Amino acid sequence: MTNLLNTTTSPLSNKSQADCKNCMSKPTILAPSDTPVRLLKPIELAKDGFQVAHFDAISGDKFQSIQQAEYASCKPGKNAKNKLARKTRWGAYIRDTFSWQDRSTYSLSAELNPEEGGAIRQFEQLDNAFLHHPVTEKLLRTVFHAWDFEKSSEEQLYQVQLSAIRYEPTIETPAWPSPVAPHQDLVDGAIAVLHRTENIVGGLSRIYGLDKSPLVQMDLRIGDILFVRDAEVLHQVTPLMLEPGENWSAGKPAYRDVLLIRFQPVGR
Numbered sequence: 253m254t255n256l257l258n259t260t261t262s263p264l265s266n267k268s269q270a271d272c273k274n275c276m277s278k279p280t281i282l283a284p285s286d287t288p289v290r291l292l293k294p295i296e297l298a299k300d301g302f303q304v305a306h307f308d309a310i311s312g313d314k315f316q317s318i319q320q321a322e323y324a325s326c327k328p329g330k331n332a333k334n335k336l337a338r339k340t341r342w343g344a345y346i347r348d349t350f351s352w353q354d355r356s357t358y359s360l361s362a363e364l365n366p367e368e369g370g371a372i373r374q375f376e377q378l379d380n381a382f383l384h385h386p387v388t389e390k391l392l393r394t395v396f397h398a399w400d401f402e403k404s405s406e407e408q409l410y411q412v413q414l415s416a417i418r419y420e421p422t423i424e425t426p427a428w429p430s431p432v433a434p435h436q437d438l439v440d441g442a443i444a445v446l447h448r449t450e451n452i453v454g455g456l457s458r459i460y461g462l463d464k465s466p467l468v469q470m471d472l473r474i475g476d477i478l479f480v481r482d483a484e485v486l487h488q489v490t491p492l493m494l495e496p497g498e499n500w501s502a503g504k505p506a507y508r509d510v511l512l513i514r515f516q517p518v519g520r
């Protein structure tokens with residue numbers, strides 16, 4: 253896999269950002285001196301099918317304590333073969349306002365996720381306190397505006413789907429992403445890294461062309477957001493293992509917390 257050179261300076265396409273009343277914290281494109289993501293050329297979401305941004309507010313102490321409390325109660329889904337601890341929530345976004353629904357089921361076709369074979373899985377729902385936290389809402393608005401949809405939320409209703417995942421390997425068992433092979437999700441998505449501890453190896457994000465040619469591998473840090481245009485590229489996350497080291501003792505947890513964020517226009 254490649255560890256590419258140079259960095260991006262190309263801004264996210266964001267024509268409606270100026271219209272967003274609440275977008276005080278728009279994502280910062282990674283600075284050349286401050287990124288593990290090294291690319292051979294500038295990348296643009298619209299042209300290249302993926303983009304990386306950084307959202308500083310995720311690292312703030314107050315948000316980190318809310319986030320840690322929320323993810324501590326993630327559990328494996330009912331009827332799910334993959335045992336990652338998760339929570340989900342479905343909602344609507346219109347007129348710059350989020351409203352959250354009671355819906356705990358989720359399924360993908362067997363073709364898209366052979367491991368789960370089209371099963372209807374049931375997950376705990378993300379709590380309102382986390383969803384309505386100002387940093388969470390800013391993060392969601394930031395992701396929405398990065399997609400540069402044709403219509404603003406003043407003119408169009410959008411469905412929002414959130415999936416919180418805690419990858420927590422133990423000394424005996426790796427944490428397996430689902431699916432583990434390069435794949436598409438049938439919907440554009442953004443993955444934000446909300447937390448990661450020491451003593452983790454793996455969890456690398458990889459992007460491939462549709463012919464499975466490798467394009468880039470990145471080790472996302474807390475606050476990084478990877479945007480993926482699903483029709484343009486394949487994506488993959490590598491399995492995570494606990495790496496015992498000087499700072500690890502038996503029983504000490506090690507994990508990586510991510511939030512998958514998806515927006516789709518309703519009725520298109």
Ligand SMILES: [Fe+2]
Nearest residue numbers: 435436437487
């Ligand atoms: Fe995926």
